[in-house]
Amino acid sequence: MNDTETIRADLAGTPKPVCADLTPFRLVSADIARGIVRVEFGEQPAFRNHFGHVQGGFAVAMLDVVLSLAAYVKLRQWCPTVEIKSTFLAPAKLGTCIGEGSVLKAGKSLVFVEARLWGADSQLAVHATATAMVRPA
Template identity: 40%
Template sequence: MALSDAELMARMNRFVPPTAMLLGQEIVEIDSAAGRVRMKFMPVPECRNPMGHVQGGFVVAMLDDAAAFAAIVKSGERIGIPTIELKASFFAPAPAGVPLFAEGRCIKLGRRVAFMEADLFDEAGKLLARLSTSAVPLPPQGDGPNPNLVERK
């Protein structure tokens, strides 16, 4: 039996990749039918660049997670979604110390390739960055729980 979007969101917020802690990641909305997720990030202070903004590599990591999660929820099953290429465009510095919001969208989910996009916004809704990416949908490794996820308490 498939999980509802609310059940899926609770599970995905409970069992997280280690980077979720670093980036202060929380899924705030899932629309699995549309292949869309909305996420909130609050990166730790160590993610700041010398100018005091969130360093661009961490911005890309947030966007990559949002895009990947969109493909995962669109699939309706447990899959891996390793990135095979991506392009990021930066429109404004990502402020540090405040919540940032990402929207990930699965544009097309094929058997061999998935195409996704993600946008990062500040609290006021200003577009900070956009990512376009593709990945390979893969079945999970093993039958048990994913050993690369940690349980958030």
């Protein structure tokens, strides 16, 4: 089984929180050793803002999923986000969006991650960094 299949199996065997229904995604790829993930978010018409793009709060919610998943892939445990910073670079075109995330550094109590979100037009729309708490085993 490769890394992507391993993580897909983990996700299939893990109960999802109800909030996960708001940001359904498909895992495209995972690299366990490097803590890198790529996911695809399907079109969510409810995320549309007045300008026809993904509303910023929903874009950050999608990135929080990517950030959390990157930390999970590296550490094989769910780590709650304690801080997130997002930078909006362009409007995220509504439709299938792609998110990529990676672990920058994993310590004993904190993990530092970053992620990017591309809109349906393949334009980089949002960059985020986050800190998550590593829970004792």
